[in-house]
Amino acid sequence: MKPVYTYPLVAVMAASALWADPVNIEHIVVSDSALDDTLYQGDTNGSDQRFEKKSITTLGTQANMNPFTIIQYSPSVNYTPADTSGSNEPSYHDPIRIRGKSQSGPGGVYMINGMPISSNPGGGKQMLDMENVASIDLLKGYLSPEKNIGFSSLIGKVDMNVNAPRRQTNAMLSQAFGSDSFTRSFARFDSGEMGDVRLFGSFSHLGYDKYKGDGELERFNAMAGIAYTPSEMFSAEAYVIYNKDDHHNYYALSYTEAQDLESYWNKDFASARPTADNDVDYYDWNKQNFDTTTALATLQFRPSADDTVTIKPYYKTDKGEYWNSSVNANPAKNRVIQWRIDHDLYGGVADYTHRFSKALKTTLGYWYHKQQPPGPPTDRLKYKSVGGDLVFDGYASLADTGYHTLQAPFAELSGSLGGFDYNLGLQYQSFEIGSLKSYTFGTDANTSQNYDTAIAQGTLDPWASVKAKTFHTWIPSLYAGYRFDELNTLYVSYARTYGFDVNLFPTYIKNRANFVAKNVTLQQLWNKLELETSDNIDLGYKTMVGGVALNPVLFVSFVKNKQANVYDPEYGVNYPANVGDAMGYGAEFSASGPVSESLEFIAGLSYNKYAFTQDFKSSPTTTIDTEGKQVPDAPEVLAKAALSYSVGGWMITPSVRYTSKRYGDLQNSQTVDAYTLFDLDVAYRINGFLGSKSAVFRLSGTNLTDEKYVATIISADNVLATTGTSSTYQTGAPLSVFGSLSLSF
Template identity: 30%
Template sequence: MRLTSKAVIPLLLLSSGLAYGAEEQGAVTMESLAVKASKEADFVEQPTAETASKSVMPKKTVDLLTGPSRTNPYKALDLLPSVHTEGTDAFGLSMDQNPLRVRGQIADTFTRLSRTIEGLPLGVNVGQGAMGNLIDLDNLSELSLIRGAIPADKGLGFGNTAGALEQSLDWGSNTMGLSLLRSDGSEHFNRTFVRLDSGELPTKTKLFSSASYTGADKWRGAGTGERSNVSVGITQPLPGNTTASVFGVFNTFRQHAYRPLDYSQTRSGSYYRGYDYNTALVTPIGNPTLLQNINYYDYNRQKFNEYAILSVIEFKPTDTSTLTFKPYFAGTEGYRYAANGSTVATASVTRSDITQEQIGFTGEYAVKLGTAQVKVGYWYQDADTMPPPTSQKAYNITSSGLAFKSWMMLSKVEDRIFHEPYLMLSNTFGKLKLDVGVKYVRIELPSVTGYNTTGLGDISYDAAIAASSGPAVGLHADGATQDALLPNIGFRYDFDEYTNLRWTYGRNYAEGWLGPLYSTFKSNQAAFTSKGITLQNLWDDVKLEISDNIDLGARFGSSTWHIAPTLFYGKFYDKQVMMYDPVVGVSYYRSNATAESMGAELEVGIKPLEWLSLFGSASYNSFKFDSNIRTKSGTTVQSQGKQVADAPEWLGKIGATASFAGFSVTPVMRYVGERYGDIENKEKISDYEVVDLTIDYRKKKVWGFDELSVSLNLMNLFDKKYISTIKNDQDVSEALSTSYYPGAPFTVVGSVGVKF
């Protein structure tokens, strides 16, 4: 599949007409952070209509927790139990270096996290790009996370064993308004956001459009991160009990990478805060300085353009039934430069050119039958996606800049096709709520073919394919089909409006990661072939990761306090890990690990005084491999009983909000326990705690504005030195193969927002 936005966008516009929507665009608020039932519309909501372990963050919470940049949706989850999110910068602009773990599972959107917009899984984080940050979070009405068992009608995408992150759009205000927000701070951080709402027009039409620019210098080393975004949404009721909506967005980001640390550098108390890519080329240019100059900061950067359009069409044939159709199209195109090689003979600067597109739809019929509700739905997606890279070139460093050296990779990768029909049944029996569902997942994995690059110059991908002498020997693997049946069941008993007990079971899935497998084989083809291992052997070994999940939770409280404990258990089969094979002498992915996760979560909130709210969460997670892992060549990795990499056993978050005369002061402390950088637990990373402070002032009808807000964000208030990010993409066995990044230092940002 290779569609263009010029072709698809008109089709979606014609098919969907216009849009529908809800809530009012607002500035940052610092209202009470006590957690109550969803009807209270407070800081974190527990939906009363669902049995799943689901937390809903309304708009004011998203605005508060995502900070001044409002680009990284993971930050909105920061105070939930069993959620660990960190980054290499304070603003979330270093998009591919901001990982998320949920109950210890790495939450990458190319395998294990379902991340949707209006229920549609458009956009994946791949090739060091990050379509998950496609939307300005100012344009969300709410954001939610489901942990553990995923209901059949949720969790669409490449996988959901780490959970389901759902983003809902703010489709527009009923009244006309203009919102402006300006932020400035450390490292020349600056952000300007503007949104215009039309209000409801005489035709019942509602429109909104927004634009933003965000930029900052890197806090260590040279370079910048920048992001620009334009969005538009339109909503319109149509004849025949039909509403329709369209949302479109174009996003571009440019960033210089942060240089990672190796494990030995993490042993220093300074955490190498001053260590990064070189700020200037070392002279004389040539072989003696090559290994230094590939680490020049401007040779380690990326730029991507991203675009998406989605439509929501809702038709109500009767008062008790709804038919919903949601088509979508998304894509990204750009490039990435990176240092490559560790010897003079192999060193170069590589450029990967990446283009990916995906088109799909969901359809659902929902009907109420007395107290019961039945949903029948289907998701289809055709994803022309990376990885593995189809176009990768190597460049030499000369006195006049980069000069073409050779092609490193030239390949064709067929499409990934997804089919997911589902059935969901819900009913209430007095105070008891029952959910039962089943989803069938069928994924058609692509074939891959590598092409000879001998004699090819610095030409385009299409020209190179045409000029190639043909497929390369040993670099082809046929596609395959993977499928699974995923049941779920949940019970919830509401004793009163504040007290409930719930139990859920569900089976989740995750697609295996193919791209690095191909790249590793191509780079080490002779080593694999000498041991009788072909690319097809490795391709055929990739399996769907499956997890069985059980949650037992409760909630107790009143209008001024609550306590919500949860016990959880997960069993993971065919878990994909990267392991070192001493016979081949290479690290590569294998889908043959099993692991067991068991733990407990606790959420607490209390409002002892009218002006004071206290909140906190804690979690314990024993997430261990329950057997040793065998490599393709037959060697064994000693993983049994070892904690999964980058999965802290202990997490804790605690905070308070004091409010008076329009002012709010909110300190928050986050604690992250000890972690390991590898699955044999040889690389131990110390625990840490970080304190953030937010001061906010908000007043309506002042100085001619409908609303004025002023805030001051003090991040890492005590300038704690620590390792924030452990980047191993998947769970790694080989010691010294993991990358580490220090956390950002004390950072200050001030913001002023007005609404007309």
């Protein structure tokens, strides 16, 4: 193992840092403001939920840097990380589904302060320490126009609101230790008010061994923020974030292996460098490393009490690489792929809001976004193993690409009239997929490994190159709620979301000879592509019973142009095409609130069905039975609950999460068993420890029953067991124990 460098903060036990707030699970789901003492859904529209500071602290796990570990307690959210910290995702697969849907294309689910700065593949997936997050908004039903942005919004958004520089001088220190040599150090320092300016800076370091096999993870985060408020008319906040991530991946099992977890639970990549030719089973050839820098700001100008102008610019640059070996492939074709990534994205959101009255508020805005590939992959090198050494063997893909450019003017009307609340929004979006100039064909071991040189000396492949393509789409949204009284609201919401998969280019490159033999160019197939859209409708009811918030919801989604691997009779070839119609529907029930002064809870139950609504041809004479079959890795039933008991300075929080059976293919022939996980978090707070305002000791246990289970099925929604494109299966972490000490000064 590499040495893990911890910082001399405080040494003790598992991974959360509390501010000076009392230790309880107050605001575990949603609340109008941080001052409220009740647990009810007040300041969100429809089925959206807000997780505030105390739920972030209690549910954030010992790594304390991944919002998905918190929102997974919401109904219909299925988050399945490869390890117990929630920070080692399997390669570039994003292991989260909301209402059965997975994110499409090179777009990320999360936002920061309403800005879509995440992307996938690449780094920066956990660039925010949760101590620097004031609240998390889960948007899975209604999306307003200014939040319905980014490369994809298909499954909704997870918006993290930054904990701005404090008005009072403050320091926070935290140190955690745990299973598998886990350590995490965190520090944050706030200047307090210095005239019109407030500043903060923070850093964290996380390291641990993989729970099986050789390899480790090391991650470093640093963040700085400034707030400037010279008057009531103007305010500004700006943040810079740096994230460095180096980690080894876990081996993914075949379906046969996943059916016998007792025998294959600990299977991982080989520890010793192979000596046989074409043997690529080695842990250090399966890893990733990224350096990511992000800058974002929010500028607000308020010329009057009824007028607000907001400008939000953002920028992210990301550089690194994936290393992956094709262990389960034909040994004669086994290769190690180095996927080099050096890209950026930038953009901004600007809007002007005017309030005419309580019944009418108008917002006019504009969003602009540019995002450089990968997505699709453009710089992947192949290596073969010769006597344990890697020898360059040409490019798996080599292309020069244009930026993806998205832009949209938008407008929104909102207000309240009597007991009726409404939001009506409309966005007109221009979505341009960048051009692709392929130089892959003809590359070999003599091609330069320098990307720029390889492009300059390469030969353009007209068969596999395409022009930019633009989609123009109307994106409407509507929320309407009627408040019978202060405790009961009936609501309906509608929003169109969108996404785009970029699998056609790598598929064409991999099967180029077959397409050329059929006289089919990539441009011909490219011309048929369509933007995937989902029209989402929620019908829900919110009520309060003795301080407990209840929210039953029925929902349905009508999906058009979903990607499927199909046979195209016009060209006589198979390829991923946007020709599928799908439907998602189900029901959710969430409950949260205090049972007594010392006992409160959060619970969620959901049923999610998500399936294609037609069969597909896989050859001129073969039709695959896909209609009504649940997509892979999408459990139909989810149940989760956390119960928090406070007495004296103690807080004890047991939690449980149930995931029903899933499938590894679209024909539902590969079944993965259901599983249930039990966790326990115990916290104790004292004041004045080591001169601090407050100190919190924590002890946490995850997977207390040491359940052996499949966490993630790595597959596309349209994978078919009969095509030879197999899903792989990622196991989840065993029983682990962590402890931490957090100090606030």
